[in-house]
Amino acid sequence: MKVALASDHGGVNLLKEMKNLLEELNIEYEDFGCNCEGSVDYPDYAVPVAEKVANGEFDKGILICGTGIGMSIAANKVKGIRCALVHDVFTAKVTRQHNDTNVLAMGERVIGPGLAREIAMAWLQGEFEGGRHARRVEKISEYENK
Secondary structure, three states: OEEEEEEOHHHHHHHHHHHHHHHHOOOEEEEOOOOOOOOOOOHHHHHHHHHHHHOOOOOEEEEEEOOOHHHHHHHOOOOOOOEEEOOOHHHHHHHHHHHOOOEEEEEOOOOOHHHHHHHHHHHHHOOOOOOHHHHHHHHHHHHHOO
16 A cells, blocks of 8 residues: 655654654655744645545545635545545544545644544545445545536
């Protein structure tokens, strides 16, 4: 598995935490920034990560900003991306099982590093259940392809 990571200035601390987690899990990743404290624009980081996941260069993406909202909105504009904004472990599991999400968004100002690690682990280890859920995900893809 290869994971693309990025944050804006509001998510740099959780970004570091995600890199540590992926290293502990021996999961290959690439950091697409930002590694700064000055204000930046979240679409400049969300869109490139989403594009790399959508075109198959990376299997999954993790995006972090202050709330996760901006990153998730921007990522979901990229065709083929199903990005979920998650703030608890249950929805991290379910979004993989039912929605086959390929990008995870989190908010550093909303959750702490311990919970973020738990969420990321649940999401990374989650498997799509298919079945009735596959039909629903396919309907989203059909609409997206109009």
